[in-house]
Structures are given as structure tokens and as C-alpha cells.
Amino acid sequence: MNVMLPIPEKLPPDLYGRRERDPLLRVLERLMNAHMHSLRFLHRRDVVGESNDRRLPVVIMARRVEAHDENVVSFILAAPDGGELPTWRAGAHIDVEMPSGRTRQYSLCGDPADSKRYRIAVRRIPNGEGGSIEMHELAPGSRLTIRGPRNAFAFAVPGHGSAAEHLHFVAGGIGITPILPMMRLAHRLGVDWSMVYTGRSKDSLPFLGELAEFRSRIAVVTDDEGGMPSAEVLLTGSRSDSAIYACGPMPMIDTLGKGVQADSEFHFERFSPPPIVNGVEFEVELADTGQRITVAANQSVLDAVKPFRPDLAYSCKQGFCGTCRVGVEGRPEGMLICTERSAGGRLVLDI
Ligand code: FES
Known part of the structure; x- marks a missing residue:
């Protein structure tokens, strides 16, 4: 979806020679960015589909x-x-x-x-x-x-595709990995940024030595010293014009989401599958053997079938890599068994 926003023809430069955007335009741009971000998550597989599968x-x-x-x-x-x-x-x-x-x-x-x-x-x-x-x-x-x-975690730098003026990164443990190249790029481009790096203890946090040169921008917050960080703590250093990029475990992302302003750019990648909402119990049948397996209301088909078929291929468990797709009777496109479910009826899986 492309939406063009009207851009005034003559904008006065500010004291530093940059062009000053209309405040209303800035709000509209940020709302649009947040909206586009939501769309990216809704169509995550489309984002991944642009990539290289060799x-x-x-x-x-x-x-x-x-x-x-x-x-x-x-x-x-x-x-x-x-x-x-x-x-x-x-x-x-x-x-x-x-x-x-x-x-x-x-x-x-x-x-x-x-x-x-x-x-x-x-x-x-x-x-x-x-x-x-x-x-x-x-x-x-x-x-x-x-x-x-x-x-599936695209990064838009302020001034280079994002209307934000500042970046705030939040990394939980090994969630630092996608953040590292973002942080270095922001630094190289001279974009102002801050980060909160959290985990169980300092000993569990990777790359602390590598981050030492950025110490003044990074707050390291560990559970063993301060307990689980609140949204306020996770947002230490962020500003009202920050775009927020976070990667970490589900509870950290959830906590953070509650503290992020509604009109802020909020981009995240979590370690675990999205929660099942309003799921119902159903049955799957394995076409090869006729075996029937019950899938609990809060369980994925993958998790229900795996004990009986340990050789099942899967990877992300979040519905975007496509590894777990299996044929399903009556569904020509098959099904991603890590996230897709039945509304109640039995499914016959082609495995
Ligand atoms: S889509 Fe990646 S494991 Fe299911």
C-alpha cells in the first residue's frame, strides 16, 4: 500500500541547515510508519518472500x-x-x-x-x-x-526511511544479535541512539566487551540486581521521537509494548511463537498411518504431532519461514503446522 502525504513546497531550514518539517506532517508520518509496521507484521511472509532461498x-x-x-x-x-x-x-x-x-x-x-x-x-x-x-x-x-x-525485522534509519529522530534499542540476552548491526549502522550514520540491554545476569550477556566502546549510550539492566525490568526501565534513554527496536523473550516484549506510546514506531522480534488466542481443541489424522492425535486448545499442531513424528521439519515456529508446511486434505495451499490451526473440525495431514 502506498500513501502519498502532501509535502509543502518551501520549508525553512533550521539553525543547523536541516529542513524543518511541519509538526502535523511529522505526526502523520509517524502514525503512517506505525501503521506500515503493523502491516509488515500482518504480512510477514511477504517480507520474507523477497529474500533469497538458495x-x-x-x-x-x-x-x-x-x-x-x-x-x-x-x-x-x-x-x-x-x-x-x-x-x-x-x-x-x-x-x-x-x-x-x-x-x-x-x-x-x-x-x-x-x-x-x-x-x-x-x-x-x-x-x-x-x-x-x-x-x-x-x-x-x-x-x-x-x-x-x-x-523479517527490517530496520529503517531515521532520515533514511523513518520519520523518527532518535533510535532506542532494547535487547534481551541473545536478542542482542539482530540489534548489533542496527546499532553500528546508526552509529556510523551519526543517528542519535540509546539502548537498554537486559538479561538474567551480566555473565549471561553476550558481546559485553564489544559494546564497551558505546558504554555511555547503553544501560545494562540485569534481573539478579534489579528484578525484571519495568517498561519504564526498558525505555530508559528513549524520547518521544524515538523509533524503538526490540528483540528478546516474550515477557520483555510484552512489558515494553505496554509502555510504548501509541504513535511511536515500535519494531520487535521475539523468540517464541505468537500466543494462541481463543484456540479450541481439535483432532488431526496422519494420512500415512491413520493415527489420530488431539491438539489441545493452547497447543500448536507441530507440538502435538512432534512426539509421534520426531523427524518433522521445522525452524522458526512463528509462521514465517515455511519449513513446517505440510499438505492438508481440502486445503490446496497446505498448512504451516507451527501456527495454523483448525477452527474445530478434524484435519487430515499428508504425513
Ligand atoms: S513457518 Fe517456520 S516452522 Fe513453521
Whole structure:
């Protein structure tokens, strides 16, 4: 959707030679940006669809521990022949196919200007589904296959696509990864910015050493010292003209959302799937075997079926990567079983 706003022909420059926008125009632009942002989330798969889906072999060039508790490791990836990798912009991620066949998504957290190397970082989750543990066991020289980059967390810099005048970043733990290239780009372009970096403890926060040069702009807030931060704390340093970019766990995003002004640009990426609202229990049937499985009102089809089909492919669990799409009787387009559900009737899955 393109909406053109009327722009006055002659605008007086301000004291610093910049053009001063009409206050009403600024409010309209910010409302439009917030609206466009909502549309981007509603059509997240369209955003992802602009991206590169080729499978590319890569080799791990380096592996480094990034958090004092040693639970976050970064990997430098390069093409086996040292050639150029697809370009990307801040906020992008890649799908990583591991030797076991598992696929996981990781934000790119290196420098987009480095055309021959990607950097990702992985938090080890001991009670997870095994993907992070497998990644942590990989050594330099290991080969992987990647897809992407794709960008579902697009970054618009004030003065370069955003009507905001200031940037405020909020990162929760490993949520720092997509924020790092945004922050560096803002810094390089001379855009004023602030950040709140939060997590369980300082030892759990990756890249603290790398962020040291920006210490005056960053407030580090940890649960072990101050408890779970309030919206007010998460917004420390933000202004009424800030665009807010946040990545972290669901409770942090929820808390933050309650404190963000309604007319502010608020862009976020969360770790977990969107909550199921008004779900009802239903049944799925696996076409191969005829087995019937009950999907609880608050459960995804993926989570209900996985114990019976551990080989099911999935990645983002948020409905935008497309990995979990399966055929469904009566639905020509199939279904993303991580997020899509039945309104009540039984579904026959082509698996
Ligand atoms: S796992 Fe990514 S869309 Fe379902």
C-alpha cells in the first residue's frame, strides 16, 4: 500500500541547515510508519518472500565464546571457496541446516559490509530440543548448509526511511544479535541512539566487551540486581521521537509494548511463537498411518504431532519461514503446522 502525504513546497531550514518539517506532517508520518509496521507484521511472509532461498554450503572459520557463562558462542561462516556471500541488511537472519538435519534460524550479527563472512551467535539451551547443543559442539572446519539471508525485522534509519529522530534499542540476552548491526549502522550514520540491554545476569550477556566502546549510550539492566525490568526501565534513554527496536523473550516484549506510546514506531522480534488466542481443541489424522492425535486448545499442531513424528521439519515456529508446511486434505495451499490451526473440525495431514 502506498500513501502519498502532501509535502509543502518551501520549508525553512533550521539553525543547523536541516529542513524543518511541519509538526502535523511529522505526526502523520509517524502514525503512517506505525501503521506500515503493523502491516509488515500482518504480512510477514511477504517480507520474507523477497529474500533469497538458495541453499549454500558454508564452513565454520572461527568459533568464539561470547558470554562469561560460556553459554553463548559465535561462529564465523564463509563459503568453502572463500567467495562472496549474498548481501544482507541489519535485522536479517539465515536458516542453518545442521549435520543432523535440524534447521534453526540465527540472526546475522556481523558487519553487512563484509561480503565474505557471516557471523551468528548461539545460546546453549540445555533443556531445549537439541539444536543449540549440536551447534555448540561444532568446531572450526565443520561444514553446514544455510539458506537466506532473509529479513523479517527490517530496520529503517531515521532520515533514511523513518520519520523518527532518535533510535532506542532494547535487547534481551541473545536478542542482542539482530540489534548489533542496527546499532553500528546508526552509529556510523551519526543517528542519535540509546539502548537498554537486559538479561538474567551480566555473565549471561553476550558481546559485553564489544559494546564497551558505546558504554555511555547503553544501560545494562540485569534481573539478579534489579528484578525484571519495568517498561519504564526498558525505555530508559528513549524520547518521544524515538523509533524503538526490540528483540528478546516474550515477557520483555510484552512489558515494553505496554509502555510504548501509541504513535511511536515500535519494531520487535521475539523468540517464541505468537500466543494462541481463543484456540479450541481439535483432532488431526496422519494420512500415512491413520493415527489420530488431539491438539489441545493452547497447543500448536507441530507440538502435538512432534512426539509421534520426531523427524518433522521445522525452524522458526512463528509462521514465517515455511519449513513446517505440510499438505492438508481440502486445503490446496497446505498448512504451516507451527501456527495454523483448525477452527474445530478434524484435519487430515499428508504425513
Ligand atoms: S516452522 Fe517456520 S513457518 Fe513453521
